[in-house]
Amino acid sequence: MIDVKNLTKWYGRVLAVDGISFHVERGSIVGFLGPNGAGKSTTLKILTCYLPATGGKVTIANHDIFTESMEVRRMLGYMPESVPLYPEMRVVEYLNFRARLRDIPGSRRQAEIDRVAERCWLSKPENMLRRRLGELSRGYKQRVGLADVLLHNPPVLVLDEPTIGLDPAQIRSMRELIQSLAGEHTVILSSHILAEVEQTCTHLIIIAGGRIAATGTPGELRDRVTGPSRIIAEVRGEDEQATVQAAKTIRGAKEIQVSSQGNWRRLLISSEQDADIRGEVFKLAGQKGWQLRELRREIGSLEDFFVQITYEQNLQAGLWKSAARA
Amino acid sequence: MKKMLTIAQRELAGYFFSPLAYGVGAIYLLCCGIVFFHGLDAFGIPPVFETGREPTMRPLFEMMASATVVVLPLLTMRLVSEEFSSGTIETLMTAPISDAQVIIGKFLSVLGFFAILLAASLFYVILLSIYGSPDAGVTVSGYLGLLLLGGAFISVGLFTSTLTGHQLLAAILAMVILSVFTALAWAVVAFAPQPWNVIAVRFNALSYFRDFARGVFDTRGLVFFLSVAVFFLYLSIKMLESRRWR
Ligand SMILES: Nc1ncnc2c1ncn2[C@@H]1O[C@H](COP(=O)(O)OP(=O)(O)OP(=O)(O)O)[C@@H](O)[C@H]1O
Numbered sequence: 001m002i003d004v005k006n007l008t009k010w011y012g013r014v015l016a017v018d019g020i021s022f023h024v025e026r027g028s029i030v031g032f033l034g035p036n037g038a039g040k041s042t043t044l045k046i047l048t049c050y051l052p053a054t055g056g057k058v059t060i061a062n063h064d065i066f067t068e069s070m071e072v073r074r075m076l077g078y079m080p081e082s083v084p085l086y087p088e089m090r091v092v093e094y095l096n097f098r099a100r101l102r103d104i105p106g107s108r109r110q111a112e113i114d115r116v117a118e119r120c121w122l123s124k125p126e127n128m129l130r131r132r133l134g135e136l137s138r139g140y141k142q143r144v145g146l147a148d149v150l151l152h153n154p155p156v157l158v159l160d161e162p163t164i165g166l167d168p169a170q171i172r173s174m175r176e177l178i179q180s181l182a183g184e185h186t187v188i189l190s191s192h193i194l195a196e197v198e199q200t201c202t203h204l205i206i207i208a209g210g211r212i213a214a215t216g217t218p219g220e221l222r223d224r225v226t227g228p229s230r231i232i233a234e235v236r237g238e239d240e241q242a243t244v245q246a247a248k249t250i251r252g253a254k255e256i257q258v259s260s261q262g263n264w265r266r267l268l269i270s271s272e273q274d275a276d277i278r279g280e281v282f283k284l285a286g287q288k289g290w291q292l293r294e295l296r297r298e299i300g301s302l303e304d305f306f307v308q309i310t311y312e313q314n315l316q317a318g319l320w321k322s323a324a325r326a
Numbered sequence: 327m328k329k330m331l332t333i334a335q336r337e338l339a340g341y342f343f344s345p346l347a348y349g350v351g352a353i354y355l356l357c358c359g360i361v362f363f364h365g366l367d368a369f370g371i372p373p374v375f376e377t378g379r380e381p382t383m384r385p386l387f388e389m390m391a392s393a394t395v396v397v398l399p400l401l402t403m404r405l406v407s408e409e410f411s412s413g414t415i416e417t418l419m420t421a422p423i424s425d426a427q428v429i430i431g432k433f434l435s436v437l438g439f440f441a442i443l444l445a446a447s448l449f450y451v452i453l454l455s456i457y458g459s460p461d462a463g464v465t466v467s468g469y470l471g472l473l474l475l476g477g478a479f480i481s482v483g484l485f486t487s488t489l490t491g492h493q494l495l496a497a498i499l500a501m502v503i504l505s506v507f508t509a510l511a512w513a514v515v516a517f518a519p520q521p522w523n524v525i526a527v528r529f530n531a532l533s534y535f536r537d538f539a540r541g542v543f544d545t546r547g548l549v550f551f552l553s554v555a556v557f558f559l560y561l562s563i564k565m566l567e568s569r570r571w572r
């Protein structure tokens with residue numbers, strides 16, 4: 001549905017997007033993830049034909065965003081980061097204005113406005129649609145922005161940080177709403193918060209320093225993070241050395257670290273990729289007559305991965321820059 | 327076409343929520359009133375509404391034309407500038423609407439607002455015709471001239487509004503450009519030597535307008551105002567488009 005090849009964007013002498021390529025399947029929900037200044041908004045602005053790219057090629061449903069901008073814009077719903085609105089207009093006037101810009105015929109306009117108002121939680125307090133946009137709270141502005149995007153039922157939705165500024169209940173509703181759009185619509189959304197997109201998105205693209213650091217489904221990324229999992233066990237019965245010696249006999253145990261807390265020995269056992277050796281540890285403790293007060297498997301969180309990968313990327317970019325300077 | 331009117335309608339409605347537009351409109355009409363009843367001694371403009379004087383709107387028209395140099399930039403400054411500073415330009419330009427539709431729609435909205443101001447000034451015409459019988463031809467051609475001059479000046483203001491996100495800067499730039507077409511052109515005609523004053527005559531918007539105010543329909547004036555309007559509208563569209571190339 002969306003095909004991005006070698007997209008590059010320079011703002012004057014600032015390189016914001018550095019040759020990124022990715023592909024988005026029809027009906028998927030793609031999360032665009034990255035730290036501040038990673039180039040997320042810039043990429044989305046280019047996809048929506050607001051900004052020109054410096055280099056590269058982007059097609060949306062086989063329409064080139066540069067040469068067939070009108071066709072592309074007809075298929076798009078774009079909600080910018082700050083959700084800019086005209087403060088003097090009423091909600092219903094604004095939606096009506098936007099509907100007219102999208103060529104929705106007069107006979108259908110009211111029905112569409114009612115539909116999106118319902119869907120974006122704007123129809124509840126009776127007078128909501130009559131309120132002026134300038135008077136709305138941040139969260140309600142966000143809902144109006146979303147309603148605007150859904151008005152013409154576009155096949156592609158581009159949402160720049162859709163949940164920022166919402167209360168927790170709203171974040172959950174927003175997440176459900178976005179999930180309900182999958183299949184019929186292709187959605188690209190950006191965020192800093194991994195935990196959030198992890199649940200909503202079918203694919204994640206992690207970018208840092210204008211480059212793609214990692215892509216994949218949340219599951220795939222999580223596997224990459226977990227890598228060899230670690231078992232943590234606290235036992236009592238023998239001294240450090242004897243405990244380590246005994247633990248080494250466990251099948252699948254690769255590396256063992258130990259630390260002591262009084263009589264308790266805290267073991268950190270790294271294992272092969274998928275092996276879960278908790279059972280073995282428990283059996284061993286039984287055989288040796290150890291007391292066991294903790295036994296758990298630690299899986300690296302996606303959050304760790306995210307922080308690590310963006311850190312590495314920034315480091316690389318830094319090295320690259322200092323190399324260029326030298 | 328329909329989208330152009332959609333834009334124009336939204337902008338025009340915006341003027342009715344803008345205290346600035348009300349203020350500017352009120353002051354404009356007030357100035358008309360002062361000239362109408364008292365004249366302006368400092369500029370040697372006699373009152374229009376005085377017993378024993380020929381009933382003509384001419385002095386009032388000339389004042390109305392000169393005042394547009396200040397009044398219209400104050401009305402046009404927000405047109406594109408505000409979209410830049412508030413960020414609404416992003417949602418506007420990612421909707422399926424062409425740059426030309428946006429620019430012409432915005433142009434029409436100010437022209438509409440200006441026309442409403444002119445319509446309000448018809449009050450003075452009515453007052454004059456109750457007590458005398460002003461020449462209908464002069465009145466019609468005067469208003470036509472004001473609309474043409476207004477259209478040209480509005481397109482200048484619209485253009486400067488596409489240059490910057492700072493409204494006041496846009497207004498000041500527009501006033502500077504309009505002063506070139508009025509005060510500077512006048513000064514050059516009056517004081518500069520041979521080749522320059524002949525050229526400047528062609529760029530003096532107010533002298534073209536004076537013909538209309540006298541009731542003389544001059545195609546040179548018509549051509550001048552229309553070409554200024556088209557030229558600056560074209561520049562505005564190009565400015566907005568250039569965003570896509572930068
Ligand atoms: N209009 C601009 N002019 C110059 N540089 C810009 C402009 N907009 C963005 N940048 C730069 O481009 C880089 C990427 O910015 P971008 O807004 O795309 O980041 P982001 O990933 O959306 O960040 P955030 O999470 O803070 O929203 C940053 O270094 C930023 O300073």
Ligand SMILES: [Mg+2]
Binds near residue numbers: 040041042081160
């Ligand atoms: Mg951003």
